[in-house]
Amino acid sequence: MKLPALPTEKSFRSPLHHPRVATVLGRWLAVAVVICFLTGLFSHFQQHTPLWLHIPSRPASLYRFTQGLHVLSGTVAVPLLLAKLWTVYPKLFNLKGLGLKDIAEKASILVLASALALELFIGYLNTLQWYPWPFPFKETHYALAWIIIGALLVHLAVKLPLIRAHWRRTAEVRPTSLPSATTGLTRRGLFRTVAGAASLVGISAIGQSVPAFGPVAVLAPRKPNVGPQGLPVNRTAHDAGVSGVAADWRFTISGPQKLSYSLDELRALPQSRSDLPIACVEGWSQGARWEGVRIRDLLQLCGAPASSRVRVVSMEKGGFYATSELPPEYAADPLTLLALRLNGGELALDHGFPARIIAPNRPGVLQTKWVHRLEVLS
Ligand SMILES: Nc1nc2c(c(=O)[nH]1)N[C@H]1C(S)=C(S)[C@@H](COP(=O)(O)O)O[C@H]1N2
Numbered sequence: 001m002k003l004p005a006l007p008t009e010k011s012f013r014s015p016l017h018h019p020r021v022a023t024v025l026g027r028w029l030a031v032a033v034v035i036c037f038l039t040g041l042f043s044h045f046q047q048h049t050p051l052w053l054h055i056p057s058r059p060a061s062l063y064r065f066t067q068g069l070h071v072l073s074g075t076v077a078v079p080l081l082l083a084k085l086w087t088v089y090p091k092l093f094n095l096k097g098l099g100l101k102d103i104a105e106k107a108s109i110l111v112l113a114s115a116l117a118l119e120l121f122i123g124y125l126n127t128l129q130w131y132p133w134p135f136p137f138k139e140t141h142y143a144l145a146w147i148i149i150g151a152l153l154v155h156l157a158v159k160l161p162l163i164r165a166h167w168r169r170t171a172e173v174r175p176t177s178l179p180s181a182t183t184g185l186t187r188r189g190l191f192r193t194v195a196g197a198a199s200l201v202g203i204s205a206i207g208q209s210v211p212a213f214g215p216v217a218v219l220a221p222r223k224p225n226v227g228p229q230g231l232p233v234n235r236t237a238h239d240a241g242v243s244g245v246a247a248d249w250r251f252t253i254s255g256p257q258k259l260s261y262s263l264d265e266l267r268a269l270p271q272s273r274s275d276l277p278i279a280c281v282e283g284w285s286q287g288a289r290w291e292g293v294r295i296r297d298l299l300q301l302c303g304a305p306a307s308s309r310v311r312v313v314s315m316e317k318g319g320f321y322a323t324s325e326l327p328p329e330y331a332a333d334p335l336t337l338l339a340l341r342l343n344g345g346e347l348a349l350d351h352g353f354p355a356r357i358i359a360p361n362r363p364g365v366l367q368t369k370w371v372h373r374l375e376v377l378s
């Protein structure tokens with residue numbers, strides 16, 4: 001019995017598999033990947049700030065913007081990656097007479113494509129707060145990002161001659177001069193379809209940080225204005241094992257002096273107002289009005305300079321979010337509060353009652369809830 005012959009690259013005659021198409025789609029995908037990488041790097045350094053790095057606390061909504069862009073560019077990259085892979089997949093059948101160099105090149109593309117697919121997949125599942133794998137999300141997501149950027153640079157270097165040749169639309173690749181298409185879709189039609197799919201995906205995801213798009217945000221796991229006091233809750237007090245406060249609850253700050261306040265005493269200190277967003281690493285964000293005591297005022301009361309590094313301790317026991325650190329720039333910022341009130345009412349227990357941190361230009365994970373202690377570190 002004779003087996004049917006495998007197709008070869010030449011069997012795919014559609015002009016949509018042309019290097020010009022791969023170049024155009026590759027350009028779009030590269031823009032999305034680079035935006036996603038840089039905004040991801042910013043988020044990483046926000047959460048793991050080396051001592052030599054000083055991230056400014058302004059603009060106040062910078063992180064809201066960069067992290068919204070991170071999740072948006074990652075989401076939009078999914079249809080772009082699928083289209084790009086479809087355009088070049090006939091090359092998989094181009095296996096005859098491969099030299100070592102070709103095999104190495106194909107292997108590097110395999111690494112790039114699979115790392116990127118995995119990265120986008122686990123990133124999206126993270127926005128759903130779903131972790132169906134045994135490895136730690138954050139570390140894996142970060143390591144894959146570097147693998148992708150490394151493999152992308154190799155890929156661009158190897159393909160540079162092809163990219164150069166097809167960067168501009170030349171006469172030679174105009175549709176009219178190509179062999180007749182085997183599909184009805186023209187190249188321009190494909191570009192429109194892919195751009196349309198990417199826009200549709202983007203519009204249905206962006207509503208998690210831009211409330212105007214909320215009604216069509218079918219891909220957004222969170223609607224920014226749904227939750228107690230008009231703000232989503234990522235982790236409830238119940239999930240964090242916090243059940244409110246006892247009558248003898250006290251807040252302490254330890255610096256040059258050690259001070260302690262009851263909730264009523266905190267309320268009696270000068271109160272300030274900050275309009276600041278919660279911007280979750282998972283992409284949703286929402287602005288809110290916070291009222292409470294400035295951290296710099298508390299520092300002054302205990303005799304510490306306004307530019308001190310401050311450790312924030314929650315009543316939550318254990319867990320990644322039970323403590324956080326305010327770098328000096330953030331502690332000194334007049335917008336940074338030990339917040340007691342939210343959107344005109346007392347903090348809901350799920351939003352961190354009786355007291356929480358709210359600071360400008362910070363990931364939500366660092367806006368520690370249920371705070372009962374501040375420690376001046378320097
Ligand atoms: N103690 C503590 N603080 C916390 C968390 C937590 O789990 N425990 N979650 C953080 C995360 S991930 C976010 S996005 C914000 C959300 O604040 P909200 O629930 O008031 O909207 O709180 C942050 N503060």
Ligand SMILES: [Mo]
Binds near residue numbers: 234282365
């Ligand atoms: Mo978050």
